[in-house]
Amino acid sequence: MSRRGIFISFEGVDGCGKSTQIKELRRRLRRLGDRLVLTREPGGTVLGEDVRRILQQADDRREITDKAELLLFAASRTELVSEVISPAIASGKIVIADRFLDSTTIYQGVARGLPTEMVETINGIAVGDCLPDITFLMDIDPSDSRRRMTTRGNADLDRIEKMPEAFFHQVRQGYLDLAKKEPNRFVIIDAMEKVSTIAERIWATLTERYDGLLD
Ligand code: Z5A
Numbered sequence: 001m002s003r004r005g006i007f008i009s010f011e012g013v014d015g016c017g018k019s020t021q022i023k024e025l026r027r028r029l030r031r032l033g034d035r036l037v038l039t040r041e042p043g044g045t046v047l048g049e050d051v052r053r054i055l056q057q058a059d060d061r062r063e064i065t066d067k068a069e070l071l072l073f074a075a076s077r078t079e080l081v082s083e084v085i086s087p088a089i090a091s092g093k094i095v096i097a098d099r100f101l102d103s104t105t106i107y108q109g110v111a112r113g114l115p116t117e118m119v120e121t122i123n124g125i126a127v128g129d130c131l132p133d134i135t136f137l138m139d140i141d142p143s144d145s146r147r148r149m150t151t152r153g154n155a156d157l158d159r160i161e162k163m164p165e166a167f168f169h170q171v172r173q174g175y176l177d178l179a180k181k182e183p184n185r186f187v188i189i190d191a192m193e194k195v196s197t198i199a200e201r202i203w204a205t206l207t208e209r210y211d212g213l214l215d
Contacts, residue, residue, distance in 0.1 A: 004089060004090070004092065005035075005088060005089040005090075005091070005092045005093040005094055005095060006089075006094050006095070006133050006134075006210055006213055006214075007085065007089055007095045007097070007130070007131070007132045007133050007134075008025075008094070008095065008096045008097065008132060008133065008134050008135075008136070008206070009096075009097040009099070009100040009102070009132040009134075009135045009136070010022060010096070010097065010098055010099070010135070010136050010138065011099060011100070011102045011103060011106075011135055011136070011137050011138070011175060012137055012138035012139065012140065012145075012172075012175065012191060013140060013142050013145050013168050013171050013172050013175075014145065014149065014160070014161055014168075015140075015145035015146065015148045015149040016138035016139070016140045016145050016191045017138050017140070017145075017148075017191050017195070017198065018098050018099070018138055019098060020195055021136070021138065021189075021195075021198055021199060021202060022038065022096055022098055024195065024198075024199035024202075025096060025199070025202060025203070025206075026038065026096070028199075028203055029094065029214065032094060032214075034093075035092070035093045035094060036093070036094050036096070037084065037085075037088045037093050037094070037095045037096070038095075038096050038097075038098070039080055039084060039085065039095065039096070039097045039098065040097075040098040040099065041073070041076060041077060041080065041097065041098065041099040041100060041103065042055060042072070042073055042076035042077075043076065043080075044076075044079075044080045044084055045076070045079040045080055045083050045084065047075065047076065047079045048076040048077075048079055048080055051072050051073070051075060051076040052076070054072065055069065055072055055073070055159065055160075056158040056159060057158075057159075058159055064159075066108065066112045066113075066114055067114065067118075069108060069112070070104065070108045070112075070114055070118075070119065070122055071122065073103070073104050073108065074104065074122045074123070074125065074126040075126075077100070077101065077104075077126045077127060078125070078126040078127070081126065081127050081128070081130045085097070085130055086130050089130070094213075094214065097132065100127075100132055100135075101123045101126065101127055101131075102135060102175070102178060104119060104122070104123055105119055105120075105123065105174075105178060106171050106174040106175055106178065107160065107171060109174075110170055110171065110173075110174030110177075111163075111167050111168075111170045111171045111174065131185075132185065133185070134185060134187065134205075134206070134209065135179075135182075135185050135186050135187070136186075136187050136189055136202055136205075137175050137176075137179050137186050137187065137188045137189065138189050138191040138198075139172070139175070139176065139188050139189060139190060139191055140172070140191035140192055141172070141192075142165055142168035142169055142171070142172055143165065144192060145168075145191075146165065146168075149161070176188070187202075187205055189201060189202065
């Protein structure tokens with residue numbers, strides 16, 4: 001019988017510190033070697049990286065409708081699930097995802113305002129029964145994460161990052177509401193804590209839940 005791995009996802013407003021914590025976790029799990037698989041969305045496959053470029057570089061000359069945006073994220077995700085995530089989980093690997101379908105539920109559903117039923121249907125088509133076992137929601141006030149992003153200093157904001165601050169307040173609240181609906185999957189992290197404090201909290205949660213599976 002094949003072993004089942006663990007599917008861990010990180011979510012939150014942009015600049016909340018997901019990538020920083022994923023790096024910390026990767027360091028702690030380095031001994032797993034190729035049993036550890038990292039993904040980011042959109043991206044992670046040839047098609048996914050193309051979609052990332054299309055979505056991030058679209059500008060006023062090449063507008064993307066909200067529905068097209070939804071379908072592009074879904075197209076990237078379905079490739080990632082079938083090429084990378086599902087095979088990895090089926091063979092007992094640990095997958096750490098920088099964003100997954102909750103990002104679509106919140107950014108395209110709540111913040112863009114596409115109908116919930118439409119978003120759920122597309123999400124279902126994209127991932128089937130491949131869902132995270134645990135999701136760390138890095139919760140932060142968007143004005144604090146914005147400040148971090150401007151001090152990070154790497155160039156221009158992309159298409160979504162240019163949205164007004166109110167958009168990101170909707171994103172934050174949307175995530176908190178979703179976490180309340182799925183308390184067994186979501187772990188809410190205060191993303192304003194120090195990097196090392198957050199890393200400890202995440203590690204303690206994982207080792208408690210998956211005792212032995214991370215060895
Ligand atoms: N999107 C969507 O709409 N629908 C979808 O289905 C999906 C995505 C999958 C992806 O952008 C965009 O696509 C995103 C949502 C949308 N758009 N927005 N807006 P991305 O992948 O390019 O970026 P991101 O995921 O939004 O975030 P990011 O820029 O990668 O940031 P992060 O990973 O969350 O944060 P970080 O890079 O770890 O940290 C940001 C800065 O804060 C950095 O300078 C750190 O050193 C600093 N930092 C981190 N932690 C701390 C703490 N604890 N204290 C102080 N400073 C810290």
